[in-house]
Amino acid sequence: MNIKSFHPPQRVLMGPGPSDVSPRVLEAMSRPTLGHLDPVFVNMMDEMKSLLKYAFRTENELTMPVSAPGSAGMETCFVNLVEPGDKVVICQNGVFAGRMKENVERCGGTAVMVQDEWGRAIDPQKLEDALKANPDAKIVAFVHAETSTGAQSDAKTLVEIAHRHGCLAIVDAVTSLGGSKLLVDEWKIDAIYSGTQKCISCTPGLSPVSFGNNALEKIKNRKTRVQSWFLDLNLVMGYWGGATKRAYHHTAPINALYGLHESLVILQEEGLENSWARHQKNHLALRAGLEAMGLSFVVPEGERLPQLNSISVPEGVDEGLVRSMLLSDYGLEIGAGLGAMAGKVWRIGLMGHSSNPKNVRLCLAALDDVLGRLNAPIQRGVAVAAANASL
Numbered sequence: 568m569n570i571k572s573f574h575p576p577q578r579v580l581m582g583p584g585p586s587d588v589s590p591r592v593l594e595a596m597s598r599p600t601l602g603h604l605d606p607v608f609v610n611m612m613d614e615m616k617s618l619l620k621y622a623f624r625t626e627n628e629l630t631m632p633v634s635a636p637g638s639a640g641m642e643t644c645f646v647n648l649v650e651p652g653d654k655v656v657i658c659q660n661g662v663f664a665g666r667m668k669e670n671v672e673r674c675g676g677t678a679v680m681v682q683d684e685w686g687r688a689i690d691p692q693k694l695e696d697a698l699k700a701n702p703d704a705k706i707v708a709f710v711h712a713e714t715s716t717g718a719q720s721d722a723k724t725l726v727e728i729a730h731r732h733g734c735l736a737i738v739d740a741v742t743s744l745g746g747s748k749l750l751v752d753e754w755k756i757d758a759i760y761s762g763t764q765k766c767i768s769c770t771p772g773l774s775p776v777s778f779g780n781n782a783l784e785k786i787k788n789r790k791t792r793v794q795s796w797f798l799d800l801n802l803v804m805g806y807w808g809g810a811t812k813r814a815y816h817h818t819a820p821i822n823a824l825y826g827l828h829e830s831l832v833i834l835q836e837e838g839l840e841n842s843w844a845r846h847q848k849n850h851l852a853l854r855a856g857l858e859a860m861g862l863s864f865v866v867p868e869g870e871r872l873p874q875l876n877s878i879s880v881p882e883g884v885d886e887g888l889v890r891s892m893l894l895s896d897y898g899l900e901i902g903a904g905l906g907a908m909a910g911k912v913w914r915i916g917l918m919g920h921s922s923n924p925k926n927v928r929l930c931l932a933a934l935d936d937v938l939g940r941l942n943a944p945i946q947r948g949v950a951v952a953a954a955n956a957s958l
């Protein structure tokens with residue numbers, strides 16, 4: 568092995584995450600490392616909490632980044648809120664709700680799965696029926712933005728139904744935060760987790776979470792200890808909580824947090840609503856180009872995520888070969904299908920810093936070229952013009 572430093576190539580990241588990271592965020596991460604109890608750093612942590620409250624649209628005091636990726640945010644919600652014997656109703660319309668089930672069962676709870684078609688939004692009526700059939704359920708959990716399929720569900724309505732049946736609501740907002748409308752307080756979401764590498768466009772490895780008062784009550788009144796020492800909020804809050812004294816719990820990922828702080832500052836500079844609108848505008852331009860080319864969306868209109876576009880692979884096309892040609896010839900990464908959709912779809916992300924007109928044009932031109940060379944049944948030479956007309 569040759570000992571040398573690692574120099575990754577410059578890619579354009581248009582998959583299901585990570586998204587492109589702004590040079591401003593990368594530069595922030597290269598600043599001098601501080602101690603995790605340094606007063607200057609602690610001050611930044613407080614600012615970080617306010618910035619996260621802004622992004623989540625919440626006043627929840629317990630709003631902070633977990634020191635690990637989105638999956639750890641998911642576990643933080645489940646290990647703290649689910650006690651042995653608790654029944655949890657999980658709405659599933661893609662891959663990620665399957666992980667929620669794993670979490671519930673490993674916490675000693677019982678998962679009741681409410682199945683929806685993959686590629687569709689969650690049907691609120693099915694949740695209503697499941698809660699009527701399971702009056703002892705304590706928690707409802709669902710994914711707001713299903714990155715595995717590109718479907719967006721009506722979180723506000725699903726949370727209302729959960730509350731009407733006396734349940735707390737846990738929401739996966741890993742892909743929605745920053746990219747589409749999400750109002751934690753107005754929608755009365757009890758516990759929510761997200762990730763930094765999707766529409767927030769920071770590097771992967773952190774998971775913003777937020778907990779409302781009813782969730783905190785349930786955590787305080789637990790009869791059993793949280794099974795995970797690292798993710799036990801009672802302990803984590805000794806470091807992230809209280810405005811005054813902070814005690815060591817774990818060494819925070821200091822420089823990664825500088826990056827998250829910078830990416831949230833960028834979000835605030837742009838304005839949250841403007842960011843949602845930008846994601847929608849670029850999605851419409853990409854859609855115009857893809858449809859002009861003759862490609863079709865998996866998710867019906869009205870249920871589509873602007874930040875994750877699932878496209879059916881045309882008949883007879885080797886989907887893996889297309890992705891590897893895009894990567895080698897254009898430095899462009901798009902995503903493959905996941906779970907039941909593997910081999911059948913491409914997932915084109917327009918997340919955060921990656922959601923811009925330049926990337927829309929690049930992706931369309933690159934697909935036109937690569938699919939053309941493979942003699943795929945598409946209309947050639949029309950996609951970029953269609954996107955331009957939309958932009």
Ligand SMILES: *Cc1c(COP(=O)(O)O)cnc(C)c1O
Nearest residue numbers: 636637638663712714741742762
């Ligand atoms: C990416 C993703 C996760 C997992 O996040 P990691 O950072 O990969 O752990 C969970 N849920 C959804 C909806 C996601 O898109």
